[in-house]
Amino acid sequence: MYSPRKKPVLKNPFDISASPNKYNYNKSTRKRCSPSPKRLTSATSSTQLENNDMSLDEYVESKRKRAKLVPPTIRQQPQAAPHIPSHPSVNTSKSLTHPTSPSKRRPTYPPSTTTKFNRTSFTKKPTLSNNSIRTTTEIKPSTSSPKITVCVRKRPLNKYELSTNQPDVTELTSSNTIEIHAPKQKVDLTNYTVQHAFTFDHVFDCHTSNQSLYQQTTLPLVEHMFQGGKATCFAYGQTGSGKTFTMLDPQHGLYFKAIHHIFDLLKDHQYAGLQTWVGYYEVYQGQLLDLLNNRKKLIPREDGKGNIVIAGLKEHRIHSLTTLKQVFEFGNRERSTSKTQTNDNSSRSHAVLQILLKNRNSAIHGKMNFIDLAGSERGSDRGRNTDTKTRLEGAEINRSLLALKECIRALDQDKGHAPFRGSKLTMVLRDSFVGNSKTCMIATISPNQSNSDHTLNTLRYANRVKELRGETDPRLFSLHNTHLQPSTIIVSKSTATTTPTIISNNTNHKMPEQPSLLTPATQEDLYDSFTIDHVKDFIRHHRTQVKAMEAYLRGSAELLNHTEMNLRQSMSRHSMTWKRTNYKNELIAKSDQALSCIEGLKAKIREELEDEEIP
Ligand SMILES: Nc1ncnc2c1ncn2[C@@H]1O[C@H](COP(=O)(O)OP(=O)(O)OP(=O)(O)O)[C@@H](O)[C@H]1O
Numbered sequence: 001m002y003s004p005r006k007k008p009v010l011k012n013p014f015d016i017s018a019s020p021n022k023y024n025y026n027k028s029t030r031k032r033c034s035p036s037p038k039r040l041t042s043a044t045s046s047t048q049l050e051n052n053d054m055s056l057d058e059y060v061e062s063k064r065k066r067a068k069l070v071p072p073t074i075r076q077q078p079q080a081a082p083h084i085p086s087h088p089s090v091n092t093s094k095s096l097t098h099p100t101s102p103s104k105r106r107p108t109y110p111p112s113t114t115t116k117f118n119r120t121s122f123t124k125k126p127t128l129s130n131n132s133i134r135t136t137t138e139i140k141p142s143t144s145s146p147k148i149t150v151c152v153r154k155r156p157l158n159k160y161e162l163s164t165n166q167p168d169v170t171e172l173t174s175s176n177t178i179e180i181h182a183p184k185q186k187v188d189l190t191n192y193t194v195q196h197a198f199t200f201d202h203v204f205d206c207h208t209s210n211q212s213l214y215q216q217t218t219l220p221l222v223e224h225m226f227q228g229g230k231a232t233c234f235a236y237g238q239t240g241s242g243k244t245f246t247m248l249d250p251q252h253g254l255y256f257k258a259i260h261h262i263f264d265l266l267k268d269h270q271y272a273g274l275q276t277w278v279g280y281y282e283v284y285q286g287q288l289l290d291l292l293n294n295r296k297k298l299i300p301r302e303d304g305k306g307n308i309v310i311a312g313l314k315e316h317r318i319h320s321l322t323t324l325k326q327v328f329e330f331g332n333r334e335r336s337t338s339k340t341q342t343n344d345n346s347s348r349s350h351a352v353l354q355i356l357l358k359n360r361n362s363a364i365h366g367k368m369n370f371i372d373l374a375g376s377e378r379g380s381d382r383g384r385n386t387d388t389k390t391r392l393e394g395a396e397i398n399r400s401l402l403a404l405k406e407c408i409r410a411l412d413q414d415k416g417h418a419p420f421r422g423s424k425l426t427m428v429l430r431d432s433f434v435g436n437s438k439t440c441m442i443a444t445i446s447p448n449q450s451n452s453d454h455t456l457n458t459l460r461y462a463n464r465v466k467e468l469r470g471e472t473d474p475r476l477f478s479l480h481n482t483h484l485q486p487s488t489i490i491v492s493k494s495t496a497t498t499t500p501t502i503i504s505n506n507t508n509h510k511m512p513e514q515p516s517l518l519t520p521a522t523q524e525d526l527y528d529s530f531t532i533d534h535v536k537d538f539i540r541h542h543r544t545q546v547k548a549m550e551a552y553l554r555g556s557a558e559l560l561n562h563t564e565m566n567l568r569q570s571m572s573r574h575s576m577t578w579k580r581t582n583y584k585n586e587l588i589a590k591s592d593q594a595l596s597c598i599e600g601l602k603a604k605i606r607e608e609l610e611d612e613e614i615p
Pocket residue numbers: 154155156158206237238239240241242243244245246343345346347348373374375376444
């Protein structure tokens with residue numbers, strides 16, 4: 001159990017109040033955390049839902065209002081945001097009935113929010129063009145407010161990409177579907193394009209502003225925090241794809257928009273007494289460093305309730321946006337960044353901006369994390385002349401992202417244990433995946449052709465996160481639940497688009513479809529994640545590939561046999577014709593001979609007749 005320490009000395013150049021971290025969930029804290037007016041209101045609204053007081057139309061209307069939620073609406077109609085019950089087994093909210101309690105009814109879900117676990121489905125799409133192959137990875141977006149939202153944001157082509165005429169290989173085909181036209185080369189050096197289609201909750205194009213992104217991704221998380229929950233918004237993507245721009249841009253980052261919104265909401269009398277506190281730290285080389293306290297080393301701890309507490313983190317009370325800017329700029333100056341081949345100002349650490357809502361007794365009301373993950377990168381992204389420090393940083397970044405992937409995979413595959421202790425990053429992020437939490441992942445991608453493999457990796461990663469769906473996914477709460485099938489592992493499937501036809505002997509023999517080889521991205525996955533499971537997956541995929549290749553070769557051999565037979569038949573036909581021609585020529589020659597003999601005989605007869613006539 002973490003207990004408060006003495007007040008640290010504030011060395012920052014700006015005048016703001018500081019307090020030690022009081023994020024402890026001991027008995028006394030819980031006592032102090034009595035339901036706020038807002039909580040009571042949401043309890044009422046969820047009870048209404050439980051008793052089915054709300055009709056479907058009313059519910060849909062309230063959902064629509066909630067989507068357009070602005071502070072005054074919250075003030076007047078707090079019931080407009082119906083609380084969708086979390087999985088009953090871990091529901092911590094006092095407002096919800098416990099299903100196992102015989103005296104209380106199981107919560108009734110309104111029809112439109114009764115969600116089923118969405119599974120990945122592969123859809124083979126029809127033929128496109130002569131040298132393109134399409135693969136589709138589609139998950140139907142949830143209609144309810146999901147526990148995890150996964151979005152994709154595409155950045156514009158940068159100056160260098162424009163100057164080198166690099167094509168944009170990404171295409172947004174709808175508001176939640178993106179296609180990647182990945183250039184590939186066959187074994188016989190033929191160029192072709194593989195089209196990968198992915199569906200997410202939202203896909204944002206390069207013209208989307210951070211404000212509009214905020215409305216659709218982060219706003220529900222802020223509401224969730226006001227309802228007493230934990231929320232996390234994190235950006236994942238390759239280096240230079242726009243994570244920092246999205247999350248922590250000093251002027252337009254989502255964190256800034258969130259605080260702006262929080263201040264608006266705090267003007268409401270029902271939130272009177274709530275205060276905003278901010279902490280800012282980074283995970284660098286496996287260590288947690290306080291960016292607002294001279295990079296002091298921090299230790300993540302778990303309290304008796306399983307909540308993550310960052311021991312020693314200095315938190316600052318934020319009174320205004322100006323204070324926030326000062327605090328943030330101070331912290332940003334402390335952050336580890338450096339120039340890499342792909343980004344002049346590359347983040348070399350995972351940065352976490354923590355926003356806390358505390359009541360007058362300093363008890364936590366709600367918590368929100370903005371996480372700017374360091375970019376996934378390859379050795380080649382760092383350039384040839386990188387020093388050892390940069391290489392070590394890169395290795396550590398990949399290691400922690402791999403640990404995150406491992407946790408997600410473990411949750412995804414219903415394993416009894418998710419290795420959150422695998423890295424400091426996953427220890428911190430644990431809150432995002434368990435308990436009364438909501439998470440939004442923003443996968444940032446670069447649109448240019450040379451980054452298409454990176455982009456595919458990012459989208460596959462995001463797809464895996466997306467499989468951990470919503471409040472109805474029991475795996476987020478009970479890792480021992482085994483009634484769900486393990487989810488499908490996302491592997492590109494391809495369909496040969498043109499099947500050349502050879503016509504012979506009045507029979508059409510279709511060329512068998514050539515199976516696609518493992519894409520480089522999948523192989524890279526293996527190198528990145530060298531675990532037994534991945535090796536098994538990899539071998540399984542290879543077996544499938546080998547089988548498909550065998551079938552293809554068998555089909556090709558059969559076709560060759562047919563072709564050989566046809567050739568033989570043609571040749572025999574040709575030889576017959578040749579023989580006939582020869583015979584005909586011989587006959588002509590013989591008839592010519594016979595004709596000349598006849599002519600000779602005629603001449604002799606004529607001579608004899610002439611002799612007889614002469615007396
Ligand atoms: N949506 C966008 N619109 C305009 N410019 C963008 C956008 N996204 C990124 N950029 C620009 O691209 C550059 C790289 O972005 P940024 O530093 O945010 O990448 P990153 O993913 O955080 O990289 P790293 O992981 O190396 O830190 C910046 O100059 C940023 O201004």
